[in-house]
Amino acid sequence: MASSGTAVSLSNVRKTYRIGEPVHALDGVSLEVPRGSYTAIMGPSGSGKSTLMNLVGCLDTPTEGTVVVGGRDVGTLSDRERTRLRGTEVGFVFQTFNLMPRLNAVENVALPQLFQSIDRDERRERARNLLERVGLGDRIDHMPNELSGGQRQRVALARALVNDPAIVLADEPSGNLDTDTEADILDLFDEFHEGGTTMLVVTHERHVAERADRIIHLLDGKIERIEELDGAGGSQAGSPAGRESGGGDE
């Protein structure tokens, strides 16, 4: 649903690191992520997943090619503009949750809005709503260390959504969770996706990737193949099988 335009597009992106001899972390990747889509990226270690994440997340700039996020070419932006774009158009969900340890749940969720200078009451209100939507309405004042892993990841998801970003980037979002909690989180992803949120999930677990509309397989910095899954938009389709087949670790 709600797929009007492109959330992120990469065209012929190359990222080269010079550690001794040049290493092409990404070697000519072109990719369109439509708004409202749910994309998974899979690939073994060193295939360029993290680099791709960093580029889409406006944390890094490409050596060659263009990365467009929310309609803006990341490579042409100043550091400040890039940070601002990141703050407003990208929501991050990390494997290790990455909550601020001294802020409680609602403050963590509101943190991105703090840097956009949004009024405190407004921030709290929005954060509270999101926490309710991820099922933590009764835990808004809890500190991260008072929350379980699954709850922390919900907080992180709420934080990712707080600025209403063009895309939510999830890097192994269930990597530190047990199977039941993982299912809960992925169900939440589905729920938000159905609500129109653009999701990009990096994983090396097949059953996680299968929640998406399509899976991009990366290998050695290039797109190996793109796997379109059935029932695009209706993400529940095919997932039970995917989950059972389990660890699709290539």
Place this chain on the structure above:
Amino acid sequence: MNPLESLRLAWRSIRGHRLRSALTTLGIVIGIAAVIAFVTLGASLQAGVIGDISPDDQRNVYGWAAEPDSEGGPLAGAQPVFTQDDLEAVEDLEDVEAAYGYATLQTQAISNGEETVAQGSGMIASGPSYIREERITEGRQFEMGAREAVVNPAAANQFEENVSVGDTLTVAMLGGQQTEVEVVGITDNSEGLSPFEGFESSPRIYVPTDPYYTEQASMLGIGAGGGANTGNQSGAGGDAGAGNQSVTGGEARFLAIIVEAESADQADIDAARESTTDYLESDASDASELLGDDLEVQLQTSTELLGQLQDVLNLLQNFIVGIAAISLLVGSIGIANIMLVSVTERTREIGIMKAVGAQNRDVLGLFLTESVILGVIGAILGTGLGLVAGYLGVQYIDLPLVYPLEYVAIAIIVGIVVGILAGLYPAWRAARTDPIDALRYE
């Protein structure tokens, strides 16, 4: 990011490390407390000393003869050169209201009736107007040539039965001879009356130079002669002009003189000083015989003399403030060090903040705010501690309490400056942290 939000976040992280933050600020607390305490003491000390110059005393010029480069305050290196004739001649000068000698008499003991107390140097010989009328609470000034004395409360109260006006005291001089004084007045307090005495409270008995100084001078052989003087003094009582007769042949020479100008105006003081110096250094004076090439007459007002004292005080105070400044430097290095540790420790948090949209300046502001908070807390606690310490010190030494309030403001500013300087580099490092590396940081 709104500065208030920075403050809130920074305060949060300071509270997260209570002990560490407390220890970090301790250096600043000690430094600021030391400065405030010593500056309070210094200001109180100065107020205590300067408060003792009565407005009327300001027209007095205190003189002595010493080698030109003698240092060390009133009477340093002074030689007895001034005769009574000189004083009279000076008093006759146009710009001079009065002139009289000043001397401390060496005593052994003082008796009031049956009771005797030991006292070394509490007897001061000078002219009648040395004791201002308004400082006498009871009785009157002594008269020149009379065996009379004005005592201060400390002297009056040192006997079991307090001395009152009309009593007669027996004084045993250092040489062993006994002399009697009739108490004719009591002063209002026991602090010194001039810079010659010093300003501390102690028992003092003020007597006229004639007969008391002249007697003792001839006894000890000070001055050119005057063995003949001893006889003709005892009966002289009551006549202010008696000085003339008593010092006729033998000249008891004074170590110190006090010259009163017409008024406390600087012009009058300068005029009195100038004509006195001119006279004393001219061949007409007795003093000139002894001045020679080596000695020079120094004539200074209380204020000028206190200025010297103040210079010494200031030097001491600067010295202590300097030490305190080193403590502040050490304290700020402590803050810088802890902030660096904190930046490293919170690399991941910095990464998170940057990932969710924190600008470099937000991160910079956050860490800078934190170190400024540490600095300001240190300054506030230090100021409080310093004021308390200063208060206790002032109470202990018994001085009027004067708080140098401008230093409180300065202390807070110093706290902010120290916080900024100490936090600048750590905050800059935090701001420059690459979010990709920071997020990977374990």
